[in-house]
Every structure is written in C-alpha cells, then in structure tokens.
Amino acid sequence: LGSDVGADAGVEIADDEEDNLLGGLQLDTSADISVPDRLVDQVIGQDHARDIILKAAKQRRHVMMIGSPGTGKSMLAKAMSQLLPREELQDILVYHNPDDGNEPKVRTVPAGKGEQIVDAHKEEAQKRNQMRSFLMWIIIAVIFGYTLLILQNPVMGIIAAALVYIAFKYTSRGSDAMIPNLLINNADQQTAPFEDATGAHAGALLGDVRHDPFQSGGMETPSHDRVEAGAIHKANKGVLFVDEINTLDIRSQQKLMTAIQEGKFSITGQSERSSGAMVQTEPVPCDFVMVAAGNLDAMENMHPALRSRIKGYGYEVYMDDTIEDTPEMRRKLARFIAQEVEKDGRLPAFTREAMQEVILEAQRRAGRKDHLTLELRNLGGLVRVAGDIARAEDKEFTDRAEVLEAKDRSRSIEQQLADNYIERRNDYDMTVNQGDVVGRVNGLAVMGDDSGIVMPVMAEVAPSQGPGEVIATGKLQEIAQESVQNVSAIIKKFSDEDISNKDIHIQFVQAHEGVEGDSASVTVATAVISALENIPIEQNVAMTGSLSVRGDVLPVGGVTHKIEAAAKTGVDTVIIPKANEQDVMIEDEFKDQVEIVPVSHISEVLEVALAGEPEKDSLVDRLRSITGKALESGETQ
Template sequence: MGDFVNHLFAAVMDRFAKARKVAQLEHTISSFIRYQEKRGQLYQTLRHFANDPRWVLRYVVGREIGRFLDDEAEEVIRIWMRLAADKHLYVREATAKGMVSAMEADFDRVWRFWESAFHDDSAEVRQTAAMTLIPLLQNPVLRKRLLPLVKPMGRDASPKVKALFERYLSPHLLEEEPFPVPAMDFKTTADLPVASRLIDQVVGQDEAVAIIRLAARQKRSVLLIGEPGTGKSMLGQAMAELLPASNLEDIIVEARGKANNMPKVRVLSAGHGEAVVRQREREFRTNVSSLRWILGFAGAVTLIVGAFYAYTRENPVYIMGSLILTVMIVWFAKSLKAKPSEQIPNYLVNNSGKVKAPFIDATGLHAGALLGDVRHDPYQSGGLESKPHHLVEPGAIHLAHKGVLFIDEVAMLSLESQQALLTAFQEKKLAITGRSPGSSGTMVRTEPVPSDFVMVIAGNVPDVDKIHPALRSRIRGYGYEVYMNETMSDTEENRYKLALFVAQEIRRDGKIPHFTREAVEAVIECARRIAECPDRLSTRFRELGGRIRSAGDLAVQSGAALVLAEHVKRAGHFSRSIEEQRVWRERNGLKPLLRQPSPGKIKVLSNYKETAGQIIQIWTAVVPAAEVEIRVPQMESGEWNVLPIEAALNRYCLSGRYYFETEGAAAGERTEDFTLAMALSALSAKHGVFIPEDIAVCGSLNVAGMVGECAFFGRKMLTAKHGGIRTILAPLANKHIEVPPTIHVVWVQSLDEAWNAVQLLTRTKLERDSFSFEELLK
C-alpha cells in the first residue's frame, strides 16, 4: 500500500511539474511530506527518489533531505553533492535552497564539506555553490567571511557562474570596495575601460545609484527629481538590468465562449505562450486544409457523376449542372482563408527569448497606450467582424510586467491617468477596455491583466506638485524619493569619472574619434564653468555630451585622428542653444541699446530661459504723487516682484509714481534679477543721477534692502565681457566665482552700498579688478 501511495504522489507531482502548476505542486509536496513523516518513511522515500529520472522528485530530495543531516550526515552529503551536479537547473536550485537552510542552523558543519564546491571541476557544482552565496551574503555575520569567495567568480570560465556573479553577487563587491581611482596619466580615452552595465556608467549620483541598487533588489519604486540631463533616464534603464529575468511571463487573451465581450486572460511562463499560439494556429490551418481537401474531393465526384449521367442518358444538362456545382464548390474552398478565429489566442505580452527584464518608457503616452485599449471594429456584423479578443491591445503597464515602467515628465499625465496608474500599481493587475468614446471597443472588457511592475517616475522640481497625492504617497510608503545632484565635488576621483564619461559617450556615439588627455581636461574645465561653484563639477551631462559630440565632429571635419583641446574650446560656439544664439545675434551687447546717458537708465545682466546671458536696459520715469506707486510692463513669464522696490522707496521717503520700462527683455526672463537694478534706476531718476554706460548691475533685492546671490553668475560675466561692460555691481555672495580680468567688480551687500557705489563710480576711475564697497570708499 505504501509503495502504491508513493507512486501516486510521484505521478501527481510529475504531472503538475510538466504543466507548470506551481501552487498545486507545492501543495502536493507539503501533503507528501506530512504523509511520509506520519509513517516514518520520509528518509527512505527521499533516498529512493534521489535516483529517479523525473526531475521534480530529485527537486524534492534536494530541498528536503537536509532534515536528516544530524542522523545520516555522510549519506545526506553524498546525495547533496550528486544533486549539485544535476543537469536540471531546478534541481540545483532546490539543492542550494536546502543547503542554505541547513547552514542557517549550523553553518560550520555544512561549510566543512561545501567550501570545496567553489573550486569543483563541474560547472554545475560551482553554479550551485554561487546560488548558496546569494542569500548567505545578506547575513552580516557571514558576509565578511564569504566575500573573498565572490571576486574569483567574476573570472570563472562557466557562463552560468558569470551570469550569477554579474546579476546577484557583484553588487556586494561594489558596496564593500571603494571606487578605484587610477591617476590621470592615460594618453587617450581609448586606454580607459568602459563598464558594460549601465549602473556602473552613472557619474556623480552615488546616493541615487545606491538607492537604485537597493530598490532593484527589494523591487521598490523610485521617484527621481532633478534638472534635465542629470541621469534620471539612465538610472531607470539601469534598474531594469538589475532585475532578475528568470520569472518573466507571457500573457495571452482568449475567447470566452458565448461571452465574447469578456475575453479570458491566461498567464504562462516565458516562451510557453508562443508555443500555445503556434499550436492553435497549426490546428486551425490543419482544419482548413482538411475542409478544402473534402471540398476538392466533392467537386471531383460531382464532375465524374455529371459526366457519367450525361453520357449514359445522352443529356448535356447533367454535365452543365455538375460544372456549375463544381465552380461553386471551388469558390467556397478559396473563400476559406486562414484568418484568426475564436480558437487562436491573441498575444498581449511576449517575453520569449528575453534575457533581461523589460524596460518600458511610457513618457508622454495617452491613456490607451499607457493603460491598454480595444481597437474599433468597423465591420461589426455580416460575418466580417473580428473576434473581440483579437482587438485587445496591451498598455505600457502590461508590457512592463515583471520589469520597469519608466515615466519621465510625470506632469504630462492627467490626474485620471495617474489614478488608473495607481490602481494598477496597487492591485498589480488592470482590466483592458476601450478608451475611445464612440468606439465599439468600449463594449469589450477583459479579465484583469497582470501588471506587476516596478515604477520609476522622473521629473523636474515643479512637477512634484502635479503628481497625484495618492500616487506620491504610495511611492513614499513603498519606495524611495531621490533628488538628483546638480554638481559634485571637484576631486581626483570625480575627475577620473568624468574622463570615463567622455569615453562612454565616444563609444555610445560611434562616429567621433577618441579624446586626448588634454581634451578631456578641457571637458572637465567646461564642467567647472557650468557648475559655477568653487571646487564643484557639473552633473548636467547632457550639456557636456553635446560639447563632446560637437568637438568630435570638428575633429572629423578637420581630418584629425584624435580630438584635441582646441576642438573642445571651438565646440563651445557650435553647441550653443537656440536661446543663446538668439540673444547673441539680435541683442548683441550694447549695439541695440541707446548709448546716451540719462537719469533713470541702467543696465542689468539677466538670463534668458536659464541658458543665455544678456544685457537688459531699464528706464524709469517719476512724476509727483502723494505716496509710492509703481507701474511695470506686462510680462508673459509671470508677475513682477515690486515689493522690494516699494519698500526701498518708502524707506527713503521718496514718494511718487514710478513708471518702469525694459528694453531688450522678452518672455522667459528671470524677473527677480531686475529688482536691484530697478531700485537703483528709481533712485537715479528721483535724484537726477546719470549712471555711466559701461556700468551694469546684477542681483536680487529683498524687502529689507539686502542684496541676494545671483544665479548663473558666470554666464552673466561672459555676457558682460562680450557686451563691453567694464564695471559691475554684484552681490558679495558671488565673490567665490571667477571673473574675467577685463571687468571691474564692486561687491555689495545692501541697496545702501549699491547706491553709494553708483554715486562714487560716476566720478571715480577704477584701477583694480575687484574690491569691496569699503575699499571703494577708501
């Protein structure tokens, strides 16, 4: 009786394993273990199963034989070592799982014999050994002891071991070992190594990289906020590389009998969906071919019978009738085309042959493309209509199943789409229905389609307020929020990483030659200028990438074998933005501005759409009034901040109606840059003071009369140099930024200092480049 029950359990487990019914298989294994434990025959049965040709029985042995390590140590070890070399991957995985359970109870006892497996001649045994390390390295007590075994696996000859090392083990080395910083003694970027994985190519975002690694391991979602070009998209793609691809699934949709408008969804392991669809298509083609053969035979019989009766009865009507009937049969046979039918499923997600988790970029998608849709059927009757399940189209959330869904510029999504996205994210499934009003697809609704994805949302700082509160709360509660770095420290390590970035861009572009070391240093100097902070480098790599490609194109044009430093410097002219080109062409320096000095006229250094510096001229006219009144021009970019000017004029008791006008300003200006200049222009108009034409102002003012730090100061200095400005009143907070030697700068902290400096500068010739207001008084 016992043998019969064992055979019955074995047959059931084998059947469930072949059908890939995991839940039923695990339930059967649990029932089998409980039954054998009650009979006291579990050990003997497992020993018998260890030699069975059915892999699922060896799988059970590898996972459960460790129960008897205390009583039958030698036999258990012998069975484990044999199963560690098994040809079936699932058996080796179960063996590794069983040994890990035993090592968690008594590590030293198992490790005494298992340590040699890491140097075994069999690649399967070494792979099983690597599998045991994956969970054991999570134990902080065992971590330091096991880490020395990880590094040699990266040089293993077996691709199976290397794959485990790259995906699961190498991150542990990166967490333990500091970044190696070779000296900057390379000759060209061809001598620099380029990492194969995207996560290792990210520069200047160490905290974000660490969070992405952790989120990928734990399958958490991430919100990335930062300036454009700081690496948000690359981090999303890198996360997909870190996710395991072993649990990918295919999703197909089938007809549901009479309920055509409610298609049935079926989930299969990756690769099996394609087999099911091909089998159904083959069955359908076989049925059509059989029917055509029958119709062809019927046509031939009709001709023969018609000819027989026409001959025997000497009546041509029979032959004519048989010919007509045969033509009708042939026409009907040709009309049987192998078109989709109810029996053929429709693919929604096909992960057959994929070795990486899917990465789906859903940026800017409309609701149908994001959440799935059902196409409109123009032929809804008459036998020409399509089956509803063949009209179902998956959304990005379904294509990202078991992978990464990346959404940049999240503010572009409507609140309705964000709400549906939240539902799919929470429930890990979402039904597909028609989303176009008036479409026949709105009558179709599938079963819930799996959408178990890791979500990576990216955006700029203003986008944060446009994220659905519930969606953001879900990310904060079950994931991480990351603010991207805009700059990084100017250290030897980061300079070397920038050199690696240049090498990466060259290999990624594939059209430009390598850079010399001097050219790389010129790129690093560009990163310093863009950062506009002492001892900092910019992490806006999209802007740097444009300079690199422009320099490479110039080198190709000149026929140079390598990109030189002079190419990088010349590339600055060709890689300017549209805004910069517009400013330099249409409002080039002082040319469009009136050069005659007059009270109330002052020049201000501004920034056009945060990219191009330019010189704006402000005029002020004042008429008597009982109190301070301010009139400003309308700006498309927003409201003027006139409170600091109004507070200053009231503080000086200078009542009047002040009219301000700007010359050369346009939509997109940073109006906060005008406040100090407007206050000085108002004082100049009220007191009749002429401000020299070669003086310009930059900086913002608050209601207390203090001058705040100026944004994009370096770009404004270059604009002043190009525009012929000789003297600048600038905030003391910007003193750390390098100034062109041809420009004199007076550093001020308050409006009082700035106004006194203006009056002194009207009658003082400067002989130094940079001094404070106190030095100017002396």
C-alpha cells in the same frame, strides 16, 4: 581612491596630480577608459538614487524620482530592469472563448513557451486545412464529373462546385479561431523588461482592442486576435517608467493605481464607439515595479492616492543637479565622456585636452563654486556635437578646438537671442559704454537659464501734483516699486529731498519678454539716487545685485552669464554682490576684458559707479555714515 570608480580600473593615477582637471588620470584619449558593463555602474553621481535603485530592485519596491531633466532618472529606471531576475519572465497568451467571444481567455506560461504553443496550434490548423482542401477537391471533382456525365450541363456543375467551396471556407474558419494570440513574448528577452510609458495615451498604457470593420459576414477577425498589450502588461515582471507623471490624465492615473494594487488588469477597447469596446479580456498579469519621475511640481499635480501608494510601498528620492568637484568626480566625468562616445558608436575618441575642456564646462554649468553639473544629458549633447564636428572633418580624435566650437554651436535659444540682440544694439550704436550720464545705469539681467543681457535702467525724478508715485514701464513695475521702496528708507536719511512728494519715473530700456528683473534693485536704486542728487553715472560700468532696506547688496543668480554679456557689450567694469564672488566662472577670453568688483553695500556701488569727484565723495560719505547708524539702531526691516 574609490574602488567603484570604473575609470580607475587599470589606469594609472598620479598622486601629485590630484588637483589637475582629469583628477590625475594618466591617459592620452578617452579610448583608454574602460566603460563598465552594467548600466547602474555607468551612473555618475546620484549616489543616493543609485543606492535606492539597488535596494528597490532587490525588494521589488516602487520608486519616485524627482529632479531636473537629464540627470539620469530614466537611465536609473532602465538600470533597475537589468537588476531584476530574468527567470521570472512570462509569456502571455489570449485565447478565443467559445462560450463568449467577447470575453477572451488569458493564460500565462514561462517565457519561451508561448511561441511553442502558438506554433503547435498553427501546425495543427494547417494539417486540418490541408485535409479539408484535399477532401474538397475530391468532392468538387466528383460532383463536376457526375454533373457532366448525368446532366451533361457544365454550368450547373460549376455552380454546384462553387457552393461546396463556400460551404467549406465558412466551416474552416473555426480552425483559425483556435490559434491563440501571443500577447507578450519574452522568448528573446535578455533582461527583465523596461517600458517607458511617458506621455502614453490610455490605449498604449493600459492595452486596447482594435476595431473590426467587418463585424460579421465571415470576414471578421476574432476578438481575441485584436487584443493589444499596454505598457503595464509589457512591463510585467519588469520596470514601468513614467516621466512627467503629473501629465498623465487623472483617469489613467486611477487605473494605473488599480493595476499596481491588483497586479493584473483586463484589456478592453479604449475608444468607446469602436467594436473593441465590447470586448473585455480576463485579467492580464501586470506585476511591474513602477518608477515614476518628474520635476518638483510633478508631485503637486499627481494623483495623491497614487503618490501615497508609491510612498507606502517604495521610496522617494531627489536627484542632485550638481556634485562637489573632487578628483574622483573628475575621473568619473572623464569616464562619462568615454561612455557617451561608446554609446554613440561613431564619434572619434576625445583627447586629454578635449576632455579637460568638457570638465571645465561642467564646472561652469554647475554655477556654483567647487561643483560640477549633473545635468548630464546636456553635457552629453556637447560631447556629441564636438564629436560630430571632428567626424565631419575626418579627424582621428576629437580635440579641444572641436569642443570649443561645439560650445558655440550648442547655445540655447536664449543665448542666441541675447547675442543677436547685443549685436544689433552695437550696430545701431544704442549701447552706451563710455562717458557718464545722470540717471542711467547699465543693469544686467538673465534670459532663460544660461544667458545674460545688459538692460539699461533710466530714472527721472519730477515734482508730483499729489502724493509721489513710482511709475515704471512694462512688466517690471513691481520690481521698480520694491527697489524704490527699499532705497527710499536710505534716501530719507541722507538727503534733503523728500521723495514722498515726487514722482519717480523708471524706464527699463528695451526690457523684453523672458527677462527676469528680480536682480535689478541695486540698478534701480543707483539710477534713482543719481537722478535725485544730479550726479552722473559712469557708463563703462554694469551692475547686478539685490538690495536690502539697510543698503546691503544681496546675492543674485546668473552672475557668470551677466558678466559675459557685459563684456560682450564693451563694458569694462562689472559690480556684483560679494556673496556671488565664488560663483564667477567666466570664460578665459573675457577675463582680460572686464574688471569684476564685488561689493556688499550700496555705498560701495556708488563709489565705483558715480562720476564727478566732490559730489560723489560727499554723497558716499553721507551714505556710509547714515546706513551705519541705521544698522546700529536696528530700525530697518
């Protein structure tokens, strides 16, 4: 067993139970799992990224992380800041420059010193002020008395005193200007700083100088006091994290690059018409390690020079979406649940059965045989919703029932939409799930990432005036054409019908926005063959699959969600590509409702889907023999 599995510490593991859902963990609730202290040890999976972060922290290198959202990029960046030495932290002060008020001076001192310096300055200023007011009141009293005595005119006395007061107020301003602005204060910082500059505008990223509405006349704030640090300065000696790096505007990316190169960056007012734009400080230290992140297309839109800067002086790493399902990983996932519960602080601990249900969900969400999902932000969401439900009901523990309810509640918008849609169609009796119809096939499609939908396809073949055309409604025209093209090679061989002089109409019934149709080619082909040969199709069958020119059924995405959608619609047989057989991870409730038929050739599809015995048998036989020949002669593709 891996010694770095925090969950294993002090917890018994039964060898003979290695294959159970918790990877053999012998415990009653998630409260029995100890959570490691260091953030870097809390990271699940992503071993490669984790190694790089450990290495990069030691060498102070930049890192670029590419991968799906919620896989731990910002978590790793934060973990890196905990690994950097705290001793190097600095405070940064900005001083008034007596030679040029618009060019404040910058001074760097060890962490903790900054506060002392400012305090000393304040104390001194206070003393000076006290001395001044004391003197002032004496003078006022003297003048007042003198005027009363000599001139016997109280009004003149008061005017004289006011004049003296204003004169003093004006001159005493000089002492405020002496107090430096503590731009960066690391006195209480326990680890090197971690600054998240994702989506930051220029001022927040690079620093800013506030506008001063009273630019003169004794009311103005001295310019050094209006200087504000940017994320790059706050990240000095620590980590600057920028997610979605490509969304940062090009000018900011350029300036970021300069900052990385120089290790320091002057602060100036970012809005051009503000009085802050006249101010520019001496260079302010910004010696940070950069962790840039994004998804794959982030790299395309990223400033190439910035990317090569990171690449040349650091590492690039790709984040995994899934990981192999092993007992060790399951134990780590159990620890993940404990981590999320602890992080939230208010959720009741999870029971064994609840943790098992979450791990089952991790298998399902991986969408890949023998893998677990690593999109853990979402899985953490499930943990929190389940825990919240248990908490709302004052339960001592979060149990399996709450996890199941949470799964239902935390459905994506697409899933809710798809369910709503199925319900509505069932209400209006628009679903056809029994009997047989010529030219109509229950196809299956996915919406979003995680929801399936039944999408019926209808085909009609009619003689054409000119050369035959494929006419399809809606956005799926291209897919329809491609599918018909693929199937036409096959049809030509077994059928007397010449489809080159026929119009083939294809209708995707109620196809709507967001439906992906690339997996509809088996459906389209089946509908066309049915229409052409006038053989009806069983409506209790739904299907998905991609078709090659030689009639092979190729794998598609989202089979689990598609099968579940078919089951919800009342269909009882689902045809899927054989190559997808291992991806099926449907919920238990659906297992008894549908029969899943894996196929690898269009003839098998027709065998299952066509009704009417004699015609069907002859057609399937013809298809088999013909495509068999096509295979031998290799005249396809």
